[in-house]
Amino acid sequence: MKILLLLCLALSGLLFGKNLLSVPSIQKEVEKVPTATICYDSPDHEAYFPNGMKVFTKKIENYITLKSLKVKKDEKILTAMLNFIIERDGSIIEIQVLGSNVSFNKSVEKATKYINSKWIPAKQNGYFVRSKVQIPLSMNLK
Known part of the structure; x- marks a missing residue:
């Protein structure tokens, strides 16, 4: 009885193992899409x-x-890196500002959200695509 059970388990492993290996990968189909999510x-x-x-x-x-x-007394220059994504329609999304001064970062993010003008989006293989943009910013406080 135990030998029959072990034999069934071994055969089921072989049968199901082959089926798992023959499943086509979904990722290969996604890679063939002509428009990129982010370029x-x-x-x-x-x-x-x-x-x-x-x-x-x-x-x-x-x-x-x-x-x-809000600036410390010894801060003369504020710097930040503005990162965002340009959508296919030219709008700005996912705004992120990285820098050492938190209030400057928030002000840059808020200012970027106020800009209503659209960008001309990136183009790849004849299609408009989303793309990342990075802009270094600095403000001199004299």
Whole structure:
């Protein structure tokens, strides 16, 4: 009786093991989709702001109020890295600001959300794609 049970377990392992190996991978089908979710490769053209990066950073600068900034006495220059994603329609999503001054980070994030102008999205293989943008920012407090 025990030998029959062991034999059944061994055979079922072989049978079910072969079925698991023959299941096609779903990931291979996803990789063939012509539009990328986020463009990690070099696109045909990068996302860009219609009037240039200087205009975009100037808009951010105009929305930042000095009253909202909490600065230490020895801080003369505030720096941050602005990260966001440009959607296929040119809108900005997933805004993240990294820097040493928390109030400056929050002000930059808030200012970026106020900008209503859309970007020209990146294009790859003839399709508009989402892309990540990083902009280093600094503010000199004289």
